[in-house]
Amino acid sequence: xVAITLPDxxxxxxxxxxxxxxxxxxxxxxxxxxxxxxxxxxxLLDLARAIEKDSAVSIVTKKDADGLELLRHDAAHVMxxxxxxxxxxxxxxxxxxxxxxxxxxxxxxxxxTPDDLTKIEDKMREIVDRDEKIIREVWERADAIKxxxxxxxxxxxxxxxxxxxxxxxxVYKQGKWLDLCRGPHLPSTGKLGKAFKLMKLAGAYWRxxxxxxxxxxxxxxxxxxxxxxxxxxxxxxxxxxRDHRRLGQEMDLFHIQEEARGAVFWHxxxxxxxxxxxxxxxxxxxxxxxxxxxxxxxVDSVLWQKxxxxxxxxxxxxVSESEERALAIKPMNCPCHVQIYNQGIKSYRDLPxxxxxxxxxxxxxxxxxxxxxxxxxxxxxxxxHIFCTEDQVKSETKSFIELLRTxxxxxxxxxxxxxxxxRPPVRAGSxxxxxxxxxxxxxxxxxxGLDWELNPGEGAFYGPKLEFxxxxxxxxxxxxGTLQADFVLPERLDAEYVGEDGAKHRPVMLHRAILGxxxxxxxxxxxxxxxxxxxxxxxxxxxxxTITSDANEYAADVAKTLQKAGLRVETDLRNExxxxxxxxxxxxxxxxxxxxxxKEAEERTVALRRLGGNNQEILALAEAAxxxxxxxxxxx
RNA sequence: GCCGACGUAGCUCAGGGGUAGAGCAACUGAUUCGUAAUCAGUAGGUCCGCGGUUCGAUUCCGCGCGUCGGCACCA
Numbered sequence: 223x224v225a226i227t228l229p230d231x232x233x234x235x236x237x238x239x240x241x242x243x244x245x246x247x248x249x250x251x252x253x254x255x256x257x258x259x260x261x262x263x264x265x266l267l268d269l270a271r272a273i274e275k276d277s278a279v280s281i282v283t284k285k286d287a288d289g290l291e292l293l294r295h296d297a298a299h300v301m302x303x304x305x306x307x308x309x310x311x312x313x314x315x316x317x318x319x320x321x322x323x324x325x326x327x328x329x330x331x332x333x334x335t336p337d338d339l340t341k342i343e344d345k346m347r348e349i350v351d352r353d354e355k356i357i358r359e360v361w362e363r364a365d366a367i368k369x370x371x372x373x374x375x376x377x378x379x380x381x382x383x384x385x386x387x388x389x390x391x392x393v394y395k396q397g398k399w400l401d402l403c404r405g406p407h408l409p410s411t412g413k414l415g416k417a418f419k420l421m422k423l424a425g426a427y428w429r430x431x432x433x434x435x436x437x438x439x440x441x442x443x444x445x446x447x448x449x450x451x452x453x454x455x456x457x458x459x460x461x462x463x464r465d466h467r468r469l470g471q472e473m474d475l476f477h478i479q480e481e482a483r484g485a486v487f488w489h490x491x492x493x494x495x496x497x498x499x500x501x502x503x504x505x506x507x508x509x510x511x512x513x514x515x516x517x518x519x520x521v522d523s524v525l526w527q528k529x530x531x532x533x534x535x536x537x538x539x540x541v542s543e544s545e546e547r548a549l550a551i552k553p554m555n556c557p558c559h560v561q562i563y564n565q566g567i568k569s570y571r572d573l574p575x576x577x578x579x580x581x582x583x584x585x586x587x588x589x590x591x592x593x594x595x596x597x598x599x600x601x602x603x604x605x606x607h608i609f610c611t612e613d614q615v616k617s618e619t620k621s622f623i624e625l626l627r628t629x630x631x632x633x634x635x636x637x638x639x640x641x642x643x644x645r646p647p648v649r650a651g652s653x654x655x656x657x658x659x660x661x662x663x664x665x666x667x668x669x670x671g672l673d674w675e676l677n678p679g680e681g682a683f684y685g686p687k688l689e690f691x692x693x694x695x696x697x698x699x700x701x702x703g704t705l706q707a708d709f710v711l712p713e714r715l716d717a718e719y720v721g722e723d724g725a726k727h728r729p730v731m732l733h734r735a736i737l738g739x740x741x742x743x744x745x746x747x748x749x750x751x752x753x754x755x756x757x758x759x760x761x762x763x764x765x766x767x768t769i770t771s772d773a774n775e776y777a778a779d780v781a782k783t784l785q786k787a788g789l790r791v792e793t794d795l796r797n798e799x800x801x802x803x804x805x806x807x808x809x810x811x812x813x814x815x816x817x818x819x820x821k822e823a824e825e826r827t828v829a830l831r832r833l834g835g836n837n838q839e840i841l842a843l844a845e846a847a848x849x850x851x852x853x854x855x856x857x858x
Numbered sequence: 859g860c861c862g863a864c865g866u867a868g869c870u871c872a873g874g875g876g877u878a879g880a881g882c883a884a885c886u887g888a889u890u891c892g893u894a895a896u897c898a899g900u901a902g903g904u905c906c907g908c909g910g911u912u913c914g915a916u917u918c919c920g921c922g923c924g925u926c927g928g929c930a931c932c933a
Contacts, residue, residue, distance in 0.1 A: 325928095333862065424928030425861025432930040436861050439928070467926095471869080480906095480924055535933055554933055588859050588931055589924095597932080682933055701932085733933090770890040797890070805894035819892060831893060838893065 227278040242269035243409070246281045256283040258408050259292055266292075268358055268406040284415075284446035294319035296356075296408045297346075297418050297444040298326045303399040304345035305440075308338075314401060315377040315428065315437055321697070322454060323418075323443035327426050329377060334438055339420040342440070346418070353412030354397035358405055366391045370402065377428065378402045417451040418444035464695035466748040467594040473753055473811060475761070476595070484592045484599030486741055491761035494790065495747075496740055498759050500580065502856050503604045503629065503737060510625050512576040512606055517558030519582065523548040529557040529714055530650055534683055538586045555581040556708075556733060559607045560715040563729075568719040573729060574610035574618055580740075581605060595745035596700055602740050608732040609717065612658070615707060615730055619666030619688075626690060626703050626736045632857040633747065634756065639691040639699065640672060643680035650684050651710040659707040659730075660686045682733075684710035690736075695749040702738035702746065707731075753811045754833065758856040760790075765812045766828075767794040767803040769819030776823035780816060780843060787847040789854055808833060814850065 224236045226245065234248065242260035246253045246269065257269055259282040266288055273279060282289045298317035305312055305328060317326030328334075361369070363382060370378040381402060382391055394403045396411055408414065420442045428434035445451040462468070470476050475492030478485065488496060507514070520542060526532040531539070531553065540551040552558065559577050568575070584600050591597050608618050630638055642663070645656045663686055667674060674688065681687050690703030708731040712718075718726045737743040747755065757763060766781045768774055774795050784791045794803050800817060807815050817829040817838065828846045829838040841849065 336863070422927055423862055426929045427860075430930075432860070436929075438861075441928080483924085529933095531933065538932085556933085585932080590859060590861095590929080591931060593926095684933080706933090767893090769892050772890080799889095799891050799896065800893055801891090802895060803893085808894055815893080817893060821892085829893080836893075 224273060225276040226273060227276075229278075229280045239272040239274040241272050242267070242279075242281065245273065245279060249281070253281055253283070256285075257281045258283055258289045258413055259406050261288065266406055268356075269409050270358065271406075290446060291319045292406065292408060293414060293446065294324040294444045296411070296414050297442060298324040299394070299396065299401055299403070299407070300346050300349050300411055300414055301342060301420070301440060301442060302326050302328075302401060303349055303396060304342045306399065307349075308341060308345055313375055313377055316381070323421070323441060325426075325439050325441045327428070327437040327439045329428075329435070329437050334423055334440065336423065339423065339440065343418075343420050347416055349397070349411050350414050350416060351412070352397060353410050354399075355410045356407045357395045358407070359393050359395065361391045361393055363387075363391050366393070366402065414444070415447065417446065417448050418442055419451065419455070458696065461695040461697075464749045464752045465594075466596075466694075466745040469748050469753040470595070473761075475748070478594070482600075483589070484587060484597075486595060486598060486600070492744070494761040495744060495755065495759055498856065499737070499740060499744070500604075502632070502758075504580075505856075506625065506629055506736075507576075507578050507604075507606065510576070510621070512578040514578045514580075515559065515562055516579060517552070517555060517562070517581060519552055520549045521552055521558065523550050525557050525561075526550050529560075529711060530684070531557070535585075540584050540586055551584045552581065553583055553585045555579045555583065555603075555605050556607055556711060556731070557715060560711065560717050560731070563609055563717050564715070568609075568717075568729070570611060570719055570721045570727075573719060574608050574614050576606055576608045578604070578606035595741040595748075596694065596698075598739070598741050601742070603735045604737045604740070605733075605735050608734065609712075609719075609729040610732065611719075611721075611727070612662070612730050615662040615732065616666040616669060618732055619663060619705060619707075620670045622705055622732070622734055623667070623670040623672055629736050630690075630703075634750065635692060638703075639693075640667075640674040641677040641680075641689040641691060641701075642667070642674040643677040643682075643687045643689060645686065646679050646681050646683060648683065649681070650714075655709045656686070659709050662730075663688060663705075663707050682706050682708075684708045685733075692746045692750075694746060695752075700738075700742055700746060702743055703736045704734065704738065706733040708733055754813070755811075757813055757854045760811070760813055762792055762810075762812050763790045763854050764814045764816055764850065765792050765794050765803075765807045766816045766818060767800065767807065769800050769817065771795070771797065772820050773818045773823045776826075777818050780818055780828055783843055783847050784816070784850065787851040789847075789850055804831065816846070 224239060226234045226236065228234065246257040260267055260269055261280045261282055262273060263277050284290055284293055295318065298319065302314045302317055306314065309330060311330065313329040315327040315329060317324065367379050367382050370382065392403065392405055393400050394405060394407050420440055422441045424439045424441065425436045426439040428437055443454060445454060473491065474489050475495065476486050476488050478487065523532055535553060539553050542549045542551065562577065563575065580602050582600065582602050587597060587599050610618050644660055667688065685706050685708040687704055687706040689701045691699045692702050693699055712728045712731055717729055719729050721727045764784055766777045768777045777793050777795060781791045781793045804815060811833065813833045815831040817831060822828055826843050827840050828843055829840050830846060831838045
């Protein structure tokens with residue numbers, strides 16, 4: 223007897239082993255049709271597998287997240303089958319499901335063209351119509367290697383060779399085609415449905431290593447039904463309109479040109495946003511007990527050699543020279559901060575010492591990495607280094623996390639992804655040092671109640687790091703805030719303090735930034751708000767627009783009053799219809815239009831119109847000034 | 859850096875081996891108007907750069923530069 227517990231808690235008894243298909247059919251014909259896979263005691267398996275002992279089983283359909291992921295994985299397989307049918311000399315490599323879709327990496331001498339994508343998509347639909355049964359087989363390792371080598375699938379053979387001996391080698395057959403795969407899979411290609419679309423072509427290195435050959439990756443998206451697919455495509459279109467590069471141009475915030483790749487020309491409006499953010503963050507740092515410094519832009523390579531950066535990052539540093547000495551344009555502020563720390567003798571009483579700098583840094587990022595404001599070669603961070611004792615790491619980390627939360631909340635980011643990156647393969651410092659650093663950070667995050675996901679091996683060469691990640695309009699993640707515990711640099715640059723015991727000790731350095739670079743953070747802000755920045759950040763807060771020239775003089779009065787109230791104001795006295803002015807400033811994302819005509823001039827009032835709204839509010843000028851001043855004030 | 863696509867007016871884009879096209883913006887003039895486009899006119903181009911093929915190249919070919927999408931990288 224086999225007793226199967228279903229998700230609703232009910233238990234079904236069967237005489238013996240039963241397959242998922244049979245189970246689904248026993249529950250109902252609708253479910254049998256919708257069934258894609260099953261979950262036995264939490265393990266996802268093919269429907270054709272037998273349930274042999276008492277267990278908790280749920281039938282997975284495309285309404286489940288697991289089902290959708292399976293569907294996407296199958297889409298990758300169907301695409302691979304289509305590709306090999308159309309382009310027989312192509313080798314398949316790997317093809318997983320990813321967020322919103324799937325990809326498959328192919329090895330082929332000829333590049334795929336955008337036209338090929340259409341052909342492949344058509345062929346995929348054909349394969350779905352064929353409704354090929356998907357069958358799992360377990361093969362002998364040696365046979366599998368021999369088979370894949372025999373048909374010229376060298377990458378697959380290499381994959382099998384790399385699998386642990388304990389792992390069974392499974393292949394999935396669909397029609398005449400088969401692929402090495404761990405599974406599970408849908409029962410047949412027909413279950414995939416047709417709510418998929420091939421999206422883009424890209425190069426990708428075999429096994430993610432730039433030393434390996436480059437494969438051709440085809441990305442696709444796949445959904446449970448046409449409606450979901452359409453919604454997703456519409457969402458993408460909308461997201462494109464939020465792209466900070468597009469809005470930056472439309473809103474006249476900044477530009478980048480080829481004579482200064484990866485460096486930003488901030489226009490007056492963009493620079494106003496930048497300055498607002500900077501004075502806000504400066505206030506927060508003052509409140510949190512930081513001191514601000516400023517250090518040289520050009521520093522002798524000797525210092526970078528001592529710090530260890532020269533060895534690891536020489537290739538990405540801009541170097542100049544003077545009197546036969548190599549001078550590096552600073553890629554970061556930390557070694558300079560240690561130089562200030564090292565002036566005079568530090569006592570344990572001086573710690574923690576929180577040293578901030580808005581220093582302009584330059585890194586020669588690979589050309590292919592450059593991306594609008596998000597990845598630049600010249601940038602400024604809200605950078606600071608906290609020199610503290612090992613005992614203080616926990617409390618300093620905790621208060622940093624609290625400060626970061628306050629700041630992110632003020633900018634409207636309430637949900638932030640946090641990654642914990644631990645020791646990388648190539649690193650400085652002993653394992654004991656890394657143990658201490660990693661533990662200290664982990665304890666501090668626990669104390670601050672911060673959840674994170676592990677990002678194994680991605681720490682900085684001198685220490686583990688916490689990364690605070692924000693998402694752009696089309697779902698790309700960018701590291702903004704960071705905290706890195708560094709036990710190495712103080713050693714290398716000989717920083718010390720006199721302890722309570724009268725002996726000399728090494729301080730710990732916490733490298734930390736909240737916004738990360740101003741450039742990237744502004745990029746994220748623009749996308750997050752689709753250009754409609756909060757009042758305190760928006761470059762132009764109020765436009766005073768006249769209805770006819772009769773009100774010109776009064777409009778100037780209004781603008782002056784609002785300016786005195788600390789607002790960023792312009793007047794629009796042009797001989798244009800009010801409709802025209804409203805449209806233009808609305809498209810320019812000006813949050814408040816103060817309309818003044820003959821009536822307002824006589825009564826000394828203004829008609830305030832909010833962006834996106836279609837009614838107005840008539841207020842006495844003095845009251846309007848008071849109210850807008852309060853509304854436009856930065857967060858307290 | 860690697861793979862692919864793309865590069866035409868300030869912007870968005872069409873075109874195509876034979877003197878370069880639209881809309882918006884700009885400029886000029888008229889219009890004084892009540893909450894998302896008033897009308898008319900004018901001007902605007904090394905068709906990314908260099909080389910080749912051709913009687914003739916913005917168009918075809920090659921190389922370079924840049925942009926975009928991924929990959930790799932990200933102190």
